[in-house]
Amino acid sequence: MFATSAASSAAVLDKIDGLLDLSKYKLSQIPSKYLKNNERWMKYLGMPIGVLAFLSVYYMKTPSGLTMGGQVVLASFALALIWWVMEPVPTHVTSLVLMGLLVFFNGWKEADVLGVLGYSVIWLNILAFILSSMLVKTNLAKRLALKMIVKFGHNAGQITLAFFALNLFLAGLIPATAARAAMLLPIMIVVASIYGASNVHPNNFGRNLFLQNLQAINFGSSAYMTGSNANLIAVAFILSMGGTRVYYTDWFFAALPVVICGMLISWFIGRKFVFPLKEEEKAPVVEGGIEKINEKLVEMGKVSGQEKKAAFIFGMVILLWITDKLHMRMFGFEISAVMAAFIGAVIALLPKVGLLKWNEADIPWHLMLFSCGAYAGGLALNDTGAARWVVGSVFEALNIQPGVNFWVVYCVVIVINMFSHIFFTSKTMRTLIFIPFVIATAQYLGFNPLWLALPAAFTIDWVIALPINAKPNVILFSTGQYSVLDNLKYGLIMTTVGSLLLIIAGFTWFRVLGITPGFGG
Amino acid sequence: MALPAQAGWMVVGQDTLANYKESLEIHEDGSLDVTITCSPVNGKVMDLPLEYESIENPKIVSGSFVLLGQNDNDSSPVVEKRGSLFIRLLPVEVLDSQAADSLVSVTFNVPGYFDWKKSKRAYGVVRFSKTFLNTSDYYIRTYELEYMLPKGYLLHGVLKTEPEYNPQKQPVPPYLVEKLDGHYRAALTVNDLSAASRAVMSVEMLKAKRSMLPLIIGIVLSVLYLIFYRDVLEKEKD
Secondary structure: OHHHHHHHHHHHHHHHHHHHOHHHHOOOOOOOOOOOHHHHHHHHHHHHHHHHHHHHHHHOOOOOOOOHHHHHHHHHHHHHHHHHHHOOOOHHHHHHHHHHHHHHOOOOOHHHHHHHHHOHHHHHHHHHHHHHHHHHHOOHHHHHHHHHHHHHOOOHHHHHHHHHHHHHHHHHHOOOHHHHHHHHHHHHHHHHHHOOOOOOOOOHHHHHHHHHHHHHHHHHHHHOHHHOHHHHHHHHHHHHOOOOOOOHHHHHHHHHHHHHHHHHHHHHHHHHHHOOOOHHHOOOOOOOHHHHHHHHHHHOOOOOHHHHHHHHHHHHHHHHHHOHHHHHHHHOOOOOHHHHHHHHHHHHHOOOOOOOOHHHOOOOHHHHHHHHHHHHHHHHHHHOOHHHHHHHHHHHHHOOOOOOOHHHHHHHHHHHHHHHHHHOOOHHHHHHHHHHHHHHHHHHHOOOHHHHHHHHHOOOOOOOOOOOOOHHHHHHHOOOOOOHHHHHHHHHHHHHHHHHHHHHHHHOHHHHHOOOOOOOO | OOOOOOOOOOOOOOOEEEEEEEEEEEOOOOOEEEEEEEOOOOOOOEEEEEOOOOOEEEEEEEOOEEEOOOOOOOOOOEEEEOOEEEEEEEEOOOOOHHHHHOOEEEEEEEOOOOOOOOOEOHHHOEEEEEEEEOOOOOEEEEEEEEEEOOOOEEEEEEEEEEOOOOOOOOOOOOEEEEEEOOEEEEEEEEEEEOOOOEEEEEEEEEEOOOOOHHHHHHHHHHHHHHHHOHHHHOOOOO
């Protein structure tokens, strides 16, 4: 009897070992995916639909305000957007096709297109994956994840809520969203595997965990004025064009309730409606549950020297990320988020001193190519003026004239700004294009620019619909735990929720704070 | 000691032109129809900068000025000062103050301004660039450089402008692209152009007619995909 129980306990611990064997889930390898019936049809029809979109835009009469170069970029981007969603070819191949179209149709210069691979965003991704590999190899990620599960992981709801709280806290400290994604990635992978989700066998727990983290990393930044560079650009525009200074606390007190409500709604609807959890996905897939996981944690013993070294290297990088504003005073120059990760990666890869051999670094190069295509498309849209033309055309088509009710304009501005993120690959670009438009519209209509521009600025970090929309999205997409369609489905639902939250806040909370016209106004 | 002129600096006593617009209608033979329209400096001789080696058919379209030598067929309105060329306008006395304040507009043709064939680049794109150097004595408040493309040509893109456009600092680009009376048009606006400062706009244009090759390739590829990838619809076996 005792022998049988001991054997079964050993078997459970072995199973945990199996689940935690992250070498099985290498990000650099693309697992084959099982497709549902509707996904197979989308894949089949995606190719001609994408080509049709390209040809329609390419052959349309060049409208006033748009250059031919811009038209080519719009046509290429339309094809890529459809292919990324419908996936007739893998997403990284779509990116390569997009880059090819930009060059062959003279939409953007070859040197510019190929040069995207050297952009800091790509470097940050590569370095983040090196650091992440270090955490995985040394078992530090496993230990942190097990600790998190033991403390909060009694059920799926608790653990995802813990991630939301963690993200909200980190957003105030680390403005670089990609850095936050890189930091949490290995922990998320371990937690997902304990709940039976992997890139080979994705389940709804994994979809909820990764997509909710994607949302929390992105719109969590919206709680803080310093949460992203784009927020600061928006604030600068509101001052220079609108004439109103927005203080850190103005932003924080206005945006925080919206962000917290957004996170709670996402947490609730994700598990219940968007990707409902089956009974077996609501708890760790380990017989004996948390006790056994705790046993595994105990079995790991004390923190090893390698783990300490990994914690030191990663801690140093995090410290550099957090103290970015003090660098000038400390060093006489600023160490960017990329260069901070660069220092960490170099130390991690140093023979004898470091912890990682090059062959052990799990870098998903297909994801880098995917990112390159997305960025090339986005940058070309901006460079050729096509993005500005589209935004201008939308505002023009709405034909908003003086005398119109403020709240009608407010709702339109929030919805357009919020949903526009689907077509952009950079928050900064979106801010540079949209916020001046919003301020100019407010001035034209005779409204205080702050009434429209600050709520519009709160939409900047809601970049959650597609893997191309932001850096963390690409990093999390690399796990293969969800499809582009999963991302789009949950993203569109939450974009709608975000719009409604900001509209409700505009009518209520923002009025109390004096951001939107008061009850007497 | 004289201070060197810098962009945006105005010398005391210097005449100011509120507006100065140079409109270039580009033709496929490389010639230009140029129209310069600017605010008048009443009662004074006006020398407008000229960056063209030879011009034809100069005439005043509006304003209370006449061209130098207008009544003398042998003489040219072009004068040289400090090594630069100018077109000289002489004031005409008018009694109506409204007429005196109306914009002065002068037009002329520039034959063979550029070699169309040599300006052709890959993809059939033709590059065109013009630099305006303010060699005049005027401080120009608003300068506009406009290109009207030949009919049947599209603007492929604005390659470069000077002053350079920096989206981080300027919410709106300094140039405008639009279609006007069947012509594609690009117009650069520069504020506060003092003596010796310049404005540049470089554009690329191409024939509006698009090749049918992408359409054929697109259709062929789509059909081939639908035929050869039919197996995508089949259920995968475990």
